Amino acid sequence: MSTDVAATIAAKASQAAKAVANLTTEQKNFVLQSMANHIRSASAAILDANKDEVATASANGTSAAMLDRLTLNHDRIDAMAKAIEQIIALPDPVGATRHIQQRPNGINIEKRRIALGVICMIYEARPNVTADAGALCFKSGNAVILRCGREAIQTSLAIAAAMQQALREHDLPDEVVSIVPDPDRELMLALLKQDPYIDLVIPRGGEGLIRFVTEHSRIPVIQHYKGVCHLYVDQSADLTMALGLLLNGKVQRPGVCNALEGLLVNKHIAADFLPLVANALAQHDVIVHACKASIGYFNQAQPIADNEFGQEYLAPEIAIRVVDDLDAAMAHIDQFGSQHTEVICTSDQANAERFIRQVDSAVVMHNASSRFSDGGELGLGAEIGISTSKLHAYGPMGLEALTTEKYVVTGSGQTRS
Template structure:
């Protein structure tokens, strides 16, 4: 039964993708504006559904990080609508052409950007993903199948229904943005087998979900693993700047994937910098897990063994380690990082360039907060996720990452000898 349901959902989405492929940029933008307007009109219904789900999640002892991602407010609903309007303002990648070369025999070779087709988005307690993923996939010429976790399914259904209302007003099928109404895991497994209709799967959520999807899918998967992000404070860092980057990266919103989970401090400046860190963390009630060399700078730090780093706390909690130099910092990141976002604070241009060149991470930053590792902050509009795998996208995924290229070869009757 689940196989039949999954095949039906996927087949309808595949057919709907053909309708999107024929739309002009102007037509897509008009639909997107209607989506934003309908989400605003549905604010009360969205918030009521969300209030009920937050209450249920709270009663089930859901973590603070999960509750933060689940909870919507009038401001967050408005942010969803504005994110869609930001996507309207972005260039349409579909149809963009780049010239490759003209061969000696006169044939002309180009590459033209096209939609992927059907994208299956699997996510947990993140109702805003419904709007972001739906809008991004639509603008990039794709149909999307949204499979939300049970914690946010009712909220996501209301959001999707608002978007589908906009589709109907423009004579487009609901299945352009379809949402799986049943969060049953067996149905999700059946969807992961629909390689005939679905072109890409993007899981977004906890590490367990992503590993499960990767292991069971017959369809290519873009992985968005945990965000174990580090700040390395170099010997030549501006310490006032470093402290601001640390507090912003750890405290502003600790339950998100671009929050800092590790602090690496050059041993030369540790005695000057770590007392400042201790005072700031005390004010913000940050729990510190400190290495043997750094624990003495903190009144209530918990010791951490060398093999215990690499945790994604998603809370006001951080691991701290003193390192000998930039090589020690990069070695630590290579062992414990998750290829999400890594930051160096330094005034030494050579060290900054070494860090940028050698650290294997989707986003590498110099003298700026890890919290900018976000599609909207990087000018992509809403993002569909931050890929920590390298095929075919790496880092925040916006419109262009939801397309591919095909060769277009034109000639004047040439034949191959």
């Protein structure tokens, strides 16, 4: 039964994708503005659904980080609509053409950007993903299948209903933005087998969900297992700047994947910097896991062994390690990082360049907060996800990452000899 339902959902989305492929940029933008307007108009219905789901999740002992992602208010709903309006303002990647070369025989070779087709989003308690993914996939010429977890299914259905109202007003099928109404795992498994219709799967959620999807999918999967982001404070760092980067990265919103989970401090400045860190983190009630060289600077730190780093806390909690130098910091990141975002604070340009060149991470920051590792902050508009694998995208994924290129060869009757 699940297989039949999944095949029907996927086939209808595949057909709907053809309708999107024929739209001009202007037509897509009109529809997107209508989607933003309808989401604002439906805020009462969206909040009613969300209120019930937040209460249920709280009663079930859901973590603070998950509750934060699940909870909506008027500002967050307006932010969803504004994110769609930001997508309207972005250049449409579809149809962009780049010249490759003209061959000696006269044939002209170009590459033209096209939509992927059908994208399946699988996500947990993140109702904003419904709006972000729907709008990004639509602008990039794709249809999307949204499979939300049971914690946020009613909220996501309410958001999708508003977007589908906009589609109908412009004579487009609901299946351009379809949402799976049943969060049953067997149905999700069946969707992951629909490779004749679905071109890409993007899971967003905890590491367990992403590994489950990767292991069971016949369809290519964008992977982002976790966000273990580090700040390395180099010997030449401005300590006031470093403290600001630490606090912004750790305490502004600790439950997100671009929050800092590790602090690495050069041994030559540890005595000056760590007392500042201890005082600042104590003021924000941050739990500290400290190595042997740093634990003495903290009143209530928990000792951490050399093999216990690399945890994604998603909470006011951080691991701290004193390192000998830049090489030791990069070795630590290589062992314990997650290829998400890594930050160096330094005034030594040579060290900054080495860090940027050698650290294997989708985003590398020099004297900037890890919290900027976000599609909106990097100018992509709302992001559909972050890839920590290198095919076919790496880092925050915006419109262009939802397209691919095909060769276009133009001749005047040439034949191959």
